[in-house]
Amino acid sequence: MRVSPPLLRGGLERLAQIDAVLQAAYGTPEEELGNKDDPLEEAVYIILSFQTDLKRCRSTWSSLRAAYPTWVQLKRATPREIARVLHEGGLQKQKARTIRRLLAEVELVAGQLSLDMLQTMSDEEAERVLTRLPGLSWKAARCVLLYSLQREVLPVDGNTFRILKRTGVLSRRAVYRRRTLHDAVQNAVPADRRRALHVNLVVHGQRTCLPRAPQCPRCPLLTACPRIGLPVGASAHAHLVLPTPAKARAAVEMGA
Numbered sequence: 001m002r003v004s005p006p007l008l009r010g011g012l013e014r015l016a017q018i019d020a021v022l023q024a025a026y027g028t029p030e031e032e033l034g035n036k037d038d039p040l041e042e043a044v045y046i047i048l049s050f051q052t053d054l055k056r057c058r059s060t061w062s063s064l065r066a067a068y069p070t071w072v073q074l075k076r077a078t079p080r081e082i083a084r085v086l087h088e089g090g091l092q093k094q095k096a097r098t099i100r101r102l103l104a105e106v107e108l109v110a111g112q113l114s115l116d117m118l119q120t121m122s123d124e125e126a127e128r129v130l131t132r133l134p135g136l137s138w139k140a141a142r143c144v145l146l147y148s149l150q151r152e153v154l155p156v157d158g159n160t161f162r163i164l165k166r167t168g169v170l171s172r173r174a175v176y177r178r179r180t181l182h183d184a185v186q187n188a189v190p191a192d193r194r195r196a197l198h199v200n201l202v203v204h205g206q207r208t209c210l211p212r213a214p215q216c217p218r219c220p221l222l223t224a225c226p227r228i229g230l231p232v233g234a235s236a237h238a239h240l241v242l243p244t245p246a247k248a249r250a251a252v253e254m255g256a
């Protein structure tokens with residue numbers, strides 16, 4: 001484990017404390033997240049998860065698989081047809097286009113609609129293949145590695161990024177789309193704690209440290225959290241700036 005920017009001094013100790021507190025509070029309820037054992041399913045699921053909450057993401061996934069039980073059926077559908085099915089999760093046109101591009105590229109690279117070839121690759125090799133596919137960022141690649149390939153990696157999703165900035169682990173100036181950020185956080189967490197910490201951070205970000213209205217008064221981290229970036233005195237009703245719709249649409253197409 002090591003500390004490197006954009007982690008702040010003391011970041012290792014803070015991360016260990018956050019890990020212990022969230023583990024005691026939530027106990028790694030992995031089933032809430034709905035991640036997939038199959039790598040291609042997980043890749044599509046992560047695209048659906050962009051800019052929506054877990055409940056709507058899981059519901060949109062169910063709708064998609066009910067409408068298109070096989071990848072071949074999904075690949076043959078038009079973006080407009082797919083977008084109609086994805087309506088509940090938002091950004092449906094962008095997600096539909098991205099999923100179709102992903103399936104086409106997977107078929108080209110793997111020779112079939114499957115990412116099973118990743119099973120025998122090293123972490124680095126699998127990550128390289130995944131991040132070259134349409135719509136998959138470092139976070140998405142590491143979700144596939146973690147949940148479908150059982151590798152000891154730590155995806156830094158939007159919940160993790162937000163919480164680690166507010167709690168003073170990451171610099172306020174940290175940039176989400178830099179690989180150095182994803183590597184710095186991953187390298188600061190013991191390999192055998194990465195999966196549990198990721199799950200607990202996602203759950204914490206969905207239940208308590210919400211983007212617009214963090215529920216600080218009932219947060220298990222309250223006494224240790226400097227609440228960086230929140231207005232002084234802000235609590236359950238703090239309203240913060242979120243990405244504009246145009247930025248969110250562009251981000252889906254660049255990589256979830």
Ligand code: SF4
Nearest residue numbers: 209214216219222225
């Ligand atoms: S105290 Fe508030 S800002 Fe800090 S982690 Fe908890 S909910 Fe988030």
